[in-house]
Amino acid sequence: MHIFETKNWKFLMFVVVLSAAAGCGGGKAYDYQPTAGEMKPGPGALTGKSGELTVYDSKKGGLFPKEDASKAETATAAAAQAGAQSTDSSKEAQEFQEFQEYQQWKREKQEFHEYQEWKKSAKGSAEFQEFQEYQQWKKTAKDSPDFKEFQDWKEWKNYQEWKKSQGQQ
Amino acid sequence: MKKFSPLCIFTLTIALTILLIQPAVQAVDFKISGQINRAVLWGDNGNDDDIKFVDNDNSSTRFRFTGSNDFDEVWKVGIVWEVEMQSNDSSDTDIDIGENADVGDVTFSERKMEFYVDHNKFGRVSLGQGDTASNSTSEVDLSGTDVVNYSSIEDMAGGFTFRTDDDVVVTSVGSAFSNFDGFSRRDRIRYDTPKFGPVYFSTSYMNGQSWDLAGRFAYQWDEFGKLAAAAHYTGADTQRDPFKQYSGSISFLHDSGFNITLSGGGQYDVAGRDEDPYNLYGKLGYKVGKWAFSADYTYSEHVDADDDEAKSIGVAAVWNIWESVEFYGSYRWHSLDRDGVSSIEDLHAVMIGGRVKF
Numbered sequence: 093m094h095i096f097e098t099k100n101w102k103f104l105m106f107v108v109v110l111s112a113a114a115g116c117g118g119g120k121a122y123d124y125q126p127t128a129g130e131m132k133p134g135p136g137a138l139t140g141k142s143g144e145l146t147v148y149d150s151k152k153g154g155l156f157p158k159e160d161a162s163k164a165e166t167a168t169a170a171a172a173q174a175g176a177q178s179t180d181s182s183k184e185a186q187e188f189q190e191f192q193e194y195q196q197w198k199r200e201k202q203e204f205h206e207y208q209e210w211k212k213s214a215k216g217s218a219e220f221q222e223f224q225e226y227q228q229w230k231k232t233a234k235d236s237p238d239f240k241e242f243q244d245w246k247e248w249k250n251y252q253e254w255k256k257s258q259g260q261q
Numbered sequence: 262m263k264k265f266s267p268l269c270i271f272t273l274t275i276a277l278t279i280l281l282i283q284p285a286v287q288a289v290d291f292k293i294s295g296q297i298n299r300a301v302l303w304g305d306n307g308n309d310d311d312i313k314f315v316d317n318d319n320s321s322t323r324f325r326f327t328g329s330n331d332f333d334e335v336w337k338v339g340i341v342w343e344v345e346m347q348s349n350d351s352s353d354t355d356i357d358i359g360e361n362a363d364v365g366d367v368t369f370s371e372r373k374m375e376f377y378v379d380h381n382k383f384g385r386v387s388l389g390q391g392d393t394a395s396n397s398t399s400e401v402d403l404s405g406t407d408v409v410n411y412s413s414i415e416d417m418a419g420g421f422t423f424r425t426d427d428d429v430v431v432t433s434v435g436s437a438f439s440n441f442d443g444f445s446r447r448d449r450i451r452y453d454t455p456k457f458g459p460v461y462f463s464t465s466y467m468n469g470q471s472w473d474l475a476g477r478f479a480y481q482w483d484e485f486g487k488l489a490a491a492a493h494y495t496g497a498d499t500q501r502d503p504f505k506q507y508s509g510s511i512s513f514l515h516d517s518g519f520n521i522t523l524s525g526g527g528q529y530d531v532a533g534r535d536e537d538p539y540n541l542y543g544k545l546g547y548k549v550g551k552w553a554f555s556a557d558y559t560y561s562e563h564v565d566a567d568d569d570e571a572k573s574i575g576v577a578a579v580w581n582i583w584e585s586v587e588f589y590g591s592y593r594w595h596s597l598d599r600d601g602v603s604s605i606e607d608l609h610a611v612m613i614g615g616r617v618k619f
Contacts, residue, residue, distance in 0.1 A: 128412070
């Protein structure tokens with residue numbers, strides 16, 4: 093090869109100089125990247141320190157973050173949304189419950205008023221008297237044979253009603 | 262080399278295909294980057310002078326996509342897609358002094374469209390349009406002024422033409438000078454060895470049965486400076502490239518900011534030529550703060566025609582005002598002597614511009 097015949101001394105000089113330079117010690121190899129004719133190295137005006145717009149990077153994220161991060165973000169977003177919805181629905185439920193309690197209170201108020209009117213009437217007064225006697229009997233006759241028989245009768249009555257309902261089906 | 266090349270290419274293609282279907286992706290990235298490099302170029306050819314608004318061909322306007330996958334902490338597969346788009350390329354003769362129009366249709370031009378497979382012990386194989394092994398071996402430069410001045414001096418005002426004193430065109434600056442920087446970028450397959458300390462080697466094979474070999478070196482000393490060098494040889498001597506070629510360059514940057522760069526290259530056994538063209542280039546520079554300054558000298562013989570003697574001197578200043586933005590200015594004198602042609606006028610050019618990476 094011509095270069096190694098007529099210009100070999102130049103080539104050898106080149107190799108010797110580089111070898112001597114590297115052999116001087118106190119140094120290390122480094123990664124030289126050509127710059128002449130190539131794109132400007134370093135940061136970019138729009139892309140920041142990296143000098144590159146990272147569209148996707150599985151380690152660092154990017155415009156389209158890595159899948160796991162994306163999922164995590166999606167989950168976080170969903171949780172946040174759900175949380176927000178939960179908060180909203182909880183508030184609404186509380187208001188609805190309060191409204192129902194208000195409705196219940198109105199009904200009971202009305203029924204209590206009717207009860208008071210019924211108790212004032214003659215019929216109501218007699219029936220209420222009877223009810224009070226029943227309560228009294230329950231307290232005093234709890235351990236008596238009569239009360240036990242009364243309990244058996246109630247069970248028998250429930251059984252008859254159940255049997256009757258079975259026969260209708 | 263010719264005999265084994267088809268087999269080598271086939272084997273490598275199969276190997277690359279197998280590697281590409283390995284599923285265990287460990288890291289993936291995809292990035293976009295680019296730059297705009299525009300300048301005002303003034304020229305004087307001895308008969309006329311003119312101002313041009315150009316795209317600085319020292320480092321053209323372009324953008325790039327890159328991406329890579331890591332596999333098993335051993336393999337890495339990546340892609341590089343880089344295109345340039347130059348409106349009034351500073352080395353295009355259509356913007357010669359006296360030409361009043363802009364260069365015609367502006368289109369994307371390919372620079373790199375390749376993928377590579379990298380093994381952490383066995384090196385890298387690249388396939389596609391990209392740097393041949395020999396590319397940039399004449400252009401190692403640590404001066405910090407290569408955006409406007411480096412060994413490829415024809416990039417600055419290559420479109421201007423030398424003329425005689427009666428305004429007859431002799432040749433263009435781009436034809437009169439060359440740094441013999443290998444085969445530039447081509448469709449090829451390329452192999453780079455892993456690094457042996459500060460050294461690694463490369464080879465590539467391309468259409469037309471052309472091939473090249475190259476070696477690169479980079480070393481730095483603590484509290485002293487850094488040195489980089491490269492050299493190439495191609496002996497293909499094919500129909501596409503009917504010559505043998507070599508080049509090398511070396512650059513040293515001292516921690517004080519002073520730097521020196523040398524480059525040389527040439528061809529021999531050139532078809533149709535009696536003389537062997539060659540080029541020598543030297544540059545002295547100084548970097549301080551955000552500034553870089555340099556002065557260079559180029560001497561070449563037989564480049565455009567046998568017995569041509571071309572010389573050039575340039576000075577440059579680059580101001581890295583911000584990390585992503587730099588402004589620059591350069592003056593360059595060009596001279597050409599050609600047998601049988603008398604009174605070729607010297608050519609002067611001044612370029613002032615800026616490069617913004619986005």
